[in-house]
Amino acid sequence: MGRTTHARFPWVNYIVSGEADALMGALCWDILHRGKDIPSADLPFGVFGPAHREAGYPSTSRRDLVPRAAIKNMRDLPLPDFSDYFTELERSLYADRIHPGLPLEFSRGCWWGERSPCTFCGLNGGSITYRQKPAEQAVEEMIEMSARYGLSRIEAVDNILAIDYFEKALPSLTALPKKFAIFFEVKANLKRHEVEKLAGAGVRWIQPGIESLDTRVLKLMGKGTTAAHNVQLLKWCRQYGVRVSWSVLWGFPGESDAWYSEIAACLPLLHHLQPGRTVRLRYQRYSPYHYASGKYGLKLLPAASYRYVYPLSEGDLKDQVYYFEDNEDNDVGGHYIAGDVNRRPGLQAVARGVDAWLRSWYEPKRPILSMRDSGEELTVEDTRAIAVECKHRVKGLKREILLAADEGVPETLLRKRLAATNVRQAEIDAGIAEMTARKLIIRLDGRLVGLPLWHPYQPMPGMTAFPGGYFDRRAMPVGIPRA
Template sequence: MNKLLQASDQSQSSQDVCFVNMPLSGLERPSIALGQLQALLTGAGISTKSIYANLWFAEYFGLELSRVLQTVPPEDALVDWLFGAAAFPDFSPDHDLYLALMEKKAPQLGRAGITSEILLDLRGKIQAFTDWTADKILRRSPRIVGCTSTFQQHVPALALLRRIKQIAPDVVTMLGGANCETTMGLTTHSHFTWVDYVVSGEADSFIVPFMQDVLDTGCEIEAEDLPFGVMGPIHRLAGYPVTDQGDGVPRAITQDARNLPLPDYDDYFEELRQFLYSSVIEPGLPMEFSRGCWWGAKSHCTFCGLNGGSMAYRARAPETVVPDMTALTSRYNVDRVEAVDNIMDLRYFKTVLPELTEREKPFRLFFETKANLKKDQVKALADAGVIWIQPGIESLDSRILTLMGKGCTAAQNIMLLKWCRQFGVRASWSIISHFPGEEDSWYETMAELVPALTHLQPGNMVPLRFDRYSPYFTRPQAYKLKLKPAERYRYAYPLSDEHLFRQVYFFENEADTDPADRPGVKSMRAAMTNWLKAWRNGPPPVLSMTATQEALVLEDSRPGGVTMLLTGLHRSVLELSDDGPSEHQVIKTLTETGHTEEEVLEVMAELEAQKFLIRIDGRIIGLALTAPHQPVPLPSAFPGGSIASGRDKLGTLLAAF
């Protein structure tokens, strides 16, 4: 074991409850799930400790490895597979076949020098890490050990709880989080018997009395005394509860989250101060201001599996948002706040944002938003310190957006990218491909747009993933789908096909005969790659306009662009197109000033050929920013925290010795 880690082990005071954040989860932020539960329990006098085993993992195996593993999509189940021997010692999947799949699915591992041999060796070392982690936790003499599980934390959590139960059978074990909702929680509880209690859904409303009952009676709680959504040992004998909602398995919902306390992140920051790589961590603070999705409650996006079985939007009162931000950021001396809400409350534009704008020292904020934000709304976000948004831009073709049920158009998405670049708000977005019912030619059309957009922030391109709870999952016949668990899960869990279907979150279309690299998709992927390269290989391209009395000066540093002067009708068309009006409105305005429709259309075509504007969805969008525009924040400025770039310097130093 790492001698540095041995040196850091000290005798610990005992706790009633230890909550554990297992790998793999972000090192640069605390767990809001554990922080909220700890605040509730501590406030009720139940001694509670949050354990950040994800930080221990990075110390144990090195920061660089931990960071590379974070780049692997959760449906590839790599971290679950790595912890498989520790969780399921009698399960022996075909490692060669799994690793061959991973070489194809995750080429970034090979580029980072992480070969199949290294991964197999790492899998063999996980048991020692799990044993060490369990021993370190048990030194606190906890009576309850619970893990949170999201994405690739599930098998690591099962491995740890199995070891805890082996060493200390009297310790009560628990598991909760997104991976435990409804049938996933039931399957976990019924198959992995070393987990005493599994919580399906939101535990805020009952966590205090439930934990007190467990402290008083251990595993002997009767079924009628368990909260709705909690599965306990009695259910393995008496049968599991059912409900007429969703998939038939109970899911707890906190109807009123307005009076929940602020999360307690003390243990994270205490651990971070001792973390070997603390010098490269810039932490962010996750905060929650609402649950559910007001748009999803109206129109559920076909691919979205968030919120389990409840889209009902439940928001905190706007007047509490800024005081809560102020209190939490002051407590930890951190000005970065990541709102973990699925979507921002629209009331904030009239309430929260003006209040934030008046602050002498702004926060650095992240919110998820809808993509149909207008120019003044993006400016309001920027003025309030919202430097980063995730707006749900998943396509630049309105026909595909209609298939998704997004409630916005390609024109609106492009306009949002323009205003984000104008006001210096960074946007995270992706093009998603392979939707049921789409046509490949639509991607060719999109690819033709991209060269005109390269001065705007690029996104990624990813294939569609089928998530549990999404309309694609709940109504597969309507979309001619036949879903099966993502292939890599077979190498992570010792379950039959039937039970694996109930256990996992990500799925594939078994009936898919669509080639992965259709010509249109391939063209769009190439266009997106070139767009990304334009931003990575030097200063980002610019297309901006400055109005003078004589002309409109266009500065164009996109590939092949030059500085130009526009006068007369050309200037008028571009200036009128700035806010993305309808093409009809621009023609009407200009013909009323003496121009013919033919003249206007001819100039529009010229400006479109020069990539100064685009015509889409019946709108005409001038692409030039108005000088001066604000710089876009660097990736390291992400409000949810960041890790400084560069190799694992300590690991390099130790290797040299």
């Protein structure tokens, strides 16, 4: 994209492709002293200048053939200086409405994408190689930046949380006398104790890449997780008061509308958990869908909106843009046709189901599904719209089944365990059937997933608690007309 911008728009003198941290200072100094006449051989790797228009552009063996600058050692990167921002904020008419957070970076690339890139993700371009700051440095930088600017909100802009931070960074954050409010992107297959550890360390908001409640769709994405994992994660986040940014993505090559009918059927069971939203898949440059489009039966063209911006040929436009559309997709533009219920009834049902879930979540009294254990009996409170009873008393074998399902036990394993204690298969069948009929358990991916939370559970942070900050729209400054 940078090379095309530079080649087709002569008034752009210099382009930096990739990560400019290590070279920007010296490059600007050189430009100030030498202007537009820097020989291409004197320019840093990943920088295009006027000389390249005559001598030609360098190429590499990378997939996009363009050299990109990259930082190998995150440890040596300087801390960002936000002082200009806070100076301007103090002068702003909206200063008392703006509650900022600190965007900080602790890693680049994606350790999961290195192993198995998600088919739709092009976030890292050619620099997907994972690099991170040491855990102790990340904690030190949070403390230093918080003290410097007097803020406890921290938004990690990383693509994914480093694996070793669970053992090396979170305990240090937990031990702080005053907790930060932290946002991180994470992988969705977290276990209960990991979510508890995140919450204890002040990570109260995550984006885990849940992205579907159907394992077949998740396999199309290459997510390396399952619907059962995703429901369990929503449950543990609700348990420990960790807010989740997530979506049901749709529009994947090879998906079946019948799968969405199955998703829609399970949504009412989850109304006590935090809802997501339905979002149309977009094809990104650098993603497997882009560079191997033929493999997926795609005929990608630049997204239509770009043609209103760039006066370029179709060939140059393909090199210029980041988003693409499938030429043979009837859903181009991002929305299914509202009146065409017969063509995608499953997807329509999911959209309606998610809307109903959102409405129930924002009611004055959110739906409850929680349980207590006396040691002999589980007492379950259920105020969901689909509740069979408002209070369940679960004893004996059925209690054992519900307790095992709390961890998402594989059904075959549970049956084997119970059979080893001389419980008859007919009794196991009846117990599972009753817990399912009471809508306290759901079958997903060969597992029995228990839905109730444990009482008590932590309150969920509100929207204004986002660690990246927020703008308070409740009131406007005196004398400022409302739009």
